Amino acid sequence: MKIELPKSVQEILDKFDKAGYEIYVVGGAVRDLLMGKITNDWDFTTNATPEEILKVVPGGLYNNEFGTVFTPNPDESDKPHEITTFRSEEGYEDFRHPTKIVWGKKLGDDLSRRDFTVNAMAFQSERVKESKSVSKKTSTLTLSSSYTLIDPFNGQKDIESKLIRAVGDPDMRFNEDALRMMRAVRIAAELGFLIEENTFEAIKKNAPLINKIAKERVKEELFKLIASPNPYDGMLLFRNSGLMQEILPELEKCFGVEQKSPGRHHIYDVGTHLLMALKFCKSDDTVTRFATLIHDIGKPQTYRKLENGTITFYNHEMVSTKIAESIADRLRFSKKEKDKFIVLVRWHQFTVDEHQTDSAIRRVLRNVGLENMDDMLALRVADRLGGGARETSWRLEEFKARLVEVQKQPFSIKDLKINGNDVMKELKLKPGPGVGKILSDLFEKVVNKEIENNKSTLIKKVKEIEKLSE
Incomplete structure (x- = not known):
């Protein structure tokens, strides 16, 4: 297998080689290379101490206790190269962080502390002689004429077995x-x-x-x-x-809550439906995907089965919203993430009806926000597919078309092509409620398609208002 490395990665290997230190590429990059994936996330381990690393790469940054020096990555600016001294760890008092870091002498010590076999491999340049510190049990595989794989825990085999x-x-x-x-x-x-x-x-x-x-x-x-x-x-x-x-115990409670009943398209219980909806969500936005996963999370609390077998979940979107707020707070969402998350859950039941007025569609846009509408539609489609329905319907397609048309209309007075200053200038008015009243009248006429929303037309209408008031 031929491995091609970015120039910046090869330069790091060469620098440590010339300085007389062992240096290995480790972690996910090795795994990805073996799987034929492109990676820009490069980690290295070396027998050099942090102070010695900084002498080899003077532009590095070292400000932690884990022996890691960060150097710029020209291929991915937000993912610097990480060069870490061989280390072993002792004691974990908080189920997360070691109580003591010990600089290691052997690559094997470093690899043995890693999480999974697919991440516990390394490769080195063959210009560096195989270190005596590597265990005799360590398996090696020539990757190309330049590199050798070091795989003490059979990670490559687990990659092949997909484990x-x-x-x-x-x-x-x-x-x-x-x-x-x-x-x-x-x-x-x-x-x-x-x-x-x-x-x-x-x-x-x-x-x-x-x-x-x-x-x-x-x-x-x-x-x-x-x-x-x-x-x-x-x-x-x-x-x-x-x-x-x-x-997410609230999500766990959704499994086993039936939905299938006369007149309803759902074929799965609530929990399975939510997982299926996530599966079909085409949005790349993670908050939207998460909202898709939990949009019906209030259904267990609102479940009712009538005598005729019909199952209802009245106001489940309101209950789901309260639960979503709790989840967002518990998981420490940012304000921006939480705001969008709540909007998508709260309004996912928006009405799609051929008899909707333009005002009703504008109300949907105001509630959801124009910036969130594409993601809301992605959630709606995923909701349909996750319930066993077709991807779309003629009503939904008509709704999408009307969304486009309605967006050509102003949503609020501030979207008019004139403002209060224009009105005051034309009518020689001072600031006051009268100016706002005129703008409101103009807005209604534009919304009702009585006049077009362009400056010349609106100014003309303002002058007509002046004549009527004389």
């Missing part, structure tokens, strides 16, 4: 860092892999430990899971591992 497997004892790995459980699920979803049986059982056993982790970090992993190419499969792992019950 996420913990390095060593999975129970120990997750007690060291409980966030690794979410990482296992997320990486499996990103790569389309399964989780190895013993590793998965350890996640199920230790799932409650995820509550020890900062909510910001949990949200970060959850967002990556939802944004992955396989969010449906990932959410099944998320649920079956017990992590859903710990992180």
